[in-house]
Amino acid sequence: MTTYTLDPPSPTDHHLGLSGAALRPTHATRLTAAHLKTVIKAGGMMCIHGGVGLGKTIAVNTNLYDLAAQTTLRFEYPPGYPLNDFKADLAEALALPDDLQPGHRTTERLIRSSLAAQPRVILIDEAQGLTNHVLEYIRNLWADQSNHLAVVFVGGENCYRRIRSRAALASRICLWQQYAPLRPDEIIDTMPGYHPVWADVSPQDLLWADDLACHGNFRSWATLTFHLQEAIDAPERKETGFSRKLARFVLADMDSADRSYEDRHDANGYM
Numbered sequence: 001m002t003t004y005t006l007d008p009p010s011p012t013d014h015h016l017g018l019s020g021a022a023l024r025p026t027h028a029t030r031l032t033a034a035h036l037k038t039v040i041k042a043g044g045m046m047c048i049h050g051g052v053g054l055g056k057t058i059a060v061n062t063n064l065y066d067l068a069a070q071t072t073l074r075f076e077y078p079p080g081y082p083l084n085d086f087k088a089d090l091a092e093a094l095a096l097p098d099d100l101q102p103g104h105r106t107t108e109r110l111i112r113s114s115l116a117a118q119p120r121v122i123l124i125d126e127a128q129g130l131t132n133h134v135l136e137y138i139r140n141l142w143a144d145q146s147n148h149l150a151v152v153f154v155g156g157e158n159c160y161r162r163i164r165s166r167a168a169l170a171s172r173i174c175l176w177q178q179y180a181p182l183r184p185d186e187i188i189d190t191m192p193g194y195h196p197v198w199a200d201v202s203p204q205d206l207l208w209a210d211d212l213a214c215h216g217n218f219r220s221w222a223t224l225t226f227h228l229q230e231a232i233d234a235p236e237r238k239e240t241g242f243s244r245k246l247a248r249f250v251l252a253d254m255d256s257a258d259r260s261y262e263d264r265h266d267a268n269g270y271m
Contacts, residue, residue, distance in 0.1 A: 004073045004093035006065045006123075013058050015222035020197075020229070024190045028179050029059040035175045036063050036152070040121060045142060045151040045172055047127075049159040050179025053219025057125055060154050064123060068150075072121040079129030086134050087111070116146040123152045128159035132166065139169045181216025195225045197232070201242045208244065213251050227254055 014021040032048065039046045048056050064072050073093045075086070091100050091107060094114040100107040122138065124130065130138075142149050153163060153173075160178070164170045182190065187210050191198040198206065214220040227250045232239055239246050 002089065002092065004075065006061055006069050006072050006074055008065060009062050015219045016226045018195065018222050018226050021195050021222065022193060023062060024194050026182065026186055026190060029055065031177060032059045033063045035177055036067055039150045039152065039175060040068055042174065043148040043150050044174040046175035047153040047159065047163050047173050048177045048179065049155055049157060051157055053217045054179040054181065055218040056154055056179050060123065060152060064121065068121050071119055072123055074123040076125040077129060080131055081134065083131065083133040083137055112144060112146065115141065115149055119148040121150045121152065125154045127153035128155040128162045135166055135169055139172065187216065191221065197225050197228050197242055205242065205244065209247055
């Protein structure tokens with residue numbers, strides 16, 4: 001049976017299961033927490049969108065776990081998922097009898113009566129892949145006056161365009177939040193507490209690593225951190241922490257097609 005509930009925050013939430021990584025609040029995640037409180041209280045709909053690897057999913061899951069763990073139903077689908085399959089999943093998530101037929105009048109009645117029984121949050125990740133039929137069905141469920149239903153759509157940049165293209169749905173979204181890459185001041189403030197690899201690294205080196213490889217993207221930071229920690233832990237290496245030389249070595253090994261990491265004329269004499 002598929003699980004539609006939220007799990008508590010776990011080390012495996014981080015990309016590559018990065019050991020030692022900590023959840024770090026940013027301006028965006030704090031705003032997400034505030035928006036979710038508003039949407040849950042109002043029974044509204046919101047859309048969180050932005051480029052890949054910026055921390056949208058982990059921010060939403062973590063905050064919703066704190067705010068509404070027992071009442072949130074989480075779904076994530078590949079593009080084009082059929083409406084009847086979504087209805088079947090929703091019925092399963094609501095613990096309805098497993099012999100119901102999606103689309104049957106009895107199924108619809110039981111879904112709606114179950115949603116009306118208590119406030120709920122429906123969380124859809126990768127929402128840009130939802131069909132028009134599924135989007136309209138979710139809007140119709142939300143509009144049912146017998147429910148106190150909050151809906152949270154999460155997805156990539158095209159998620160914004162996808163939902164905006166559905167005028168009846170978009171006009172009912174009460175909050176839109178776009179995730180962007182971390183700013184330089186956020187890099188300096190966030191990364192030393194994100195992982196021990198960066199704890200004692202200077203602001204200049206943090207910005208150097210971000211400019212060279214990470215570009216304000218949490219997933220890229222996790223990938224670089226993972227490989228740096230692996231290199232530091234390797235018994236044949238003498239390094240005990242971050243250096244630009246080690247970072248260049250790791251980056252060149254991660255992407256051997258990108259020769260920019262192998263700059264042998266670095267001003268500090270690395271490589």
